[in-house]
Amino acid sequence: MPKKVGIEVSLAVSEAVCAADVDVIPAYPVTPQTHIVEHLSELVADGELDAEFMPVESEHSAMSACIGAAAVGARTFTATSAPGLALMHEIVFIAPSLRTPIVMVIANRALSGPISIWNDHSDIMAQRDCGWIQTFAENGQEVFDLIIHAFRVAEDPEVLLPMIVNMDGFTLSHVIEPIELLSASEVSQYLKPFEPQLVLDPKNPVTMGPVGVPELYTEARQQAESVLNGSKKVIVRAWKEFAKLYGRSYKPIETYRTEGAEVVLMTMGSVTETAMTAVDRMREKGIEVGLMRFRLWRPFPHEEFRRAVRGIKALAVVDRAISFGAQGGPVCSKVKSALYGAPYQPQVFGFISGLGGRDITVEMFKQMVKKAIRYAKKGEGPVYELIGVRER
Amino acid sequence: MAKVDAITGWRNLEIGCAITEPGSSRKLKTGDWRSQRPVTDYDKCIKCGLCWIYCPDMVYSPTRDGYFKWNGDYCKGCGICAHECPKDAITMIMEGE
Known part of the structure; x- marks a missing residue:
């Protein structure tokens, strides 16, 4: 039976990502970053998580690297906040279009100006129509659980879409809460290894992200829209299975x-x-x-x-x-x-x-x-x- | 006018619009927006092959008798071949004429 521990929610996010056994974490490690990727880099450096930690030069690069990692079949995670998310903007739209099941946690913060680092939802609302599945957590436990759920839904062969888990910056990200941390072995009952449908592989070449000429762009967008709307049944089913295994039940x-x-x-x-x-x-x-x-x-x-x-x-x-x-x-x-x-x-x-x-x-x-x-x-x-x- | 025949319904697209079949771009005929097309006068042509070399879309291909044949499916009508031809054997004609 998992034990409740008092832990900063950002660190609990890292523990959830570790328990989900991710393969690649591209992230811009400097402000507006939270402790999430700082602790993940520690977990990787200490050998507790067998993953590639890629400290990239900007959030634009972070999301680009996420797409590349997911395209070769790696379980991929990143995290960011307000101006970092804004800098990602261009690439945020490409991830669902390529059907790369990245999981991203956003510690929601205000966009400037005037310059603000504090909590509101203006960062995510500016990305509202990006085509990602988006959930909002109320407390630290829910953040932890929604991350595990996000990997399960995003990688589902019926879905294959990236997913954002929103948590309030500071109000949650920097606060210590009692959280029941699931271990990697407990999570493995719920989260099977990622089995991508298409991968970049020199032995079996495919092209991901080709030009969408006017004759095909509308059809490509219809696919993205249809898959996103259809993902709701998978999202709800995954929450029901989560409740069966771990006893905490979630609804839309x-x-x-x-x-x-x-x-x-x-x-x-x-x-x-x-x-x-x-x-x-x-x-x-x-x-x-x-x-x-x-x-x-x-x-x-x-x-x-x-x-x-x-x-x-x-x-x-x-x-x-x-x-x-x-x-x-x-x-x-x-x-x-x-x-x-x-x-x-x-x-x-x-x-x-x-x-x-x-x-x-x-x-x-x-x-x-x-x-x-x-x-x-x-x-x-x-x-x-x-x-x-x-x-x- | 070139006909686009790589076009399909959204349900038939690969996941994320990926391309899984090598060389499939041949099926997408890209010449349909051309406003002018090049016409070669084979009496003036000296078989130098500059049209074939300069064409950015590889629209010309050598024939058995040494001339170069134009394929309108992929020609965007840029006129580079007509410009480069040392014998002025290639004339740009308005589409529809």
Whole structure:
């Protein structure tokens, strides 16, 4: 039986990657990197992990090397954050197009400017449409488990897509939490060796990444889109098998005290735990409020979402990034579009909060819920609003 | 006009649009966007082979009697052959004429 240990979440990420027995870790080792690859380089140097650690000259090169490694059939991992992810941007789109099942952890942080190193979701939202499977973790244990799950899903012959596991920078990445670490032998029951469908091999030559002329590009994109949407059943199945083996169960969308709720908060990532406290306190006072969280962000779980909102009067969607000029945040925009034409449509109110490392407190969640209740009664509210902005 | 015959439905594409068959680019006929095509006057041609040497798309191939035959499937109509021909034996003609 695995034992719980107190460990910094970044180090637990390295332990998960080690337990998954990866073969290649290309990474830019300097800031904005976390302790993840620092500890992985130690594990490789100490002989605890038999892998190639490639300290490359930039994140653009890191992702390029990841694609090369996965293309020869290596289990591949990398990690980055905000500006590092932005520098990867060009190559991030190529990985799913080549169907290379890389697993990447992103310690979510704000994009500059003004210069910020702190936590929000603006880095990943700028990569939202890149074609990777994307999950969001709430706590350290979930980060660990989602990494093991990510290798299983990404390498599934029906999927063969890269996968991003998002965890909040600092709030999770630099915090010590009690985490049950699975050993390599425990993980091996769940994660079989990677069996690539196509590999770069001089004895059996193939060309990966050829030009997509106008006559073929659309068809190639249809393949990428179809595989990503189809991956949801593999994602859910892999979570069910994870629960059978290790006892922790995960779903695309989690709900908390939504029974009979007038307003339901919608969150992603670690702020969910603060939101739970806010929900508990408001429930004690008789306010009918619940909470819903997206764990799976891409492919977006449309059916599960429409089922989950049935009977709910209003949603208060909390975004941790601004979609500039769109008048809202990316999560709220997606929620609204997912409800268009749905047989049951709750009212939706968008709130943007927790930008660039500012905490979202219990009081702020309460404020959002109260506003949403007021707007719902009136039947209208602002298109979106920022919570916690100082006016003077 | 060149006909593109390497084109297929998305379900038939290899994983990640990979190419698993060597030499398959022959099937993709790339000359369909040409606006002009070269025509050789064999009375002027001295069989020097400069059209064959200079063509960036290897559109010319030697024939048994020493001349060079043009293959329109891959010619983009750049006119380099006409420009290089020392005897002005190659003329660029507008497509459709």
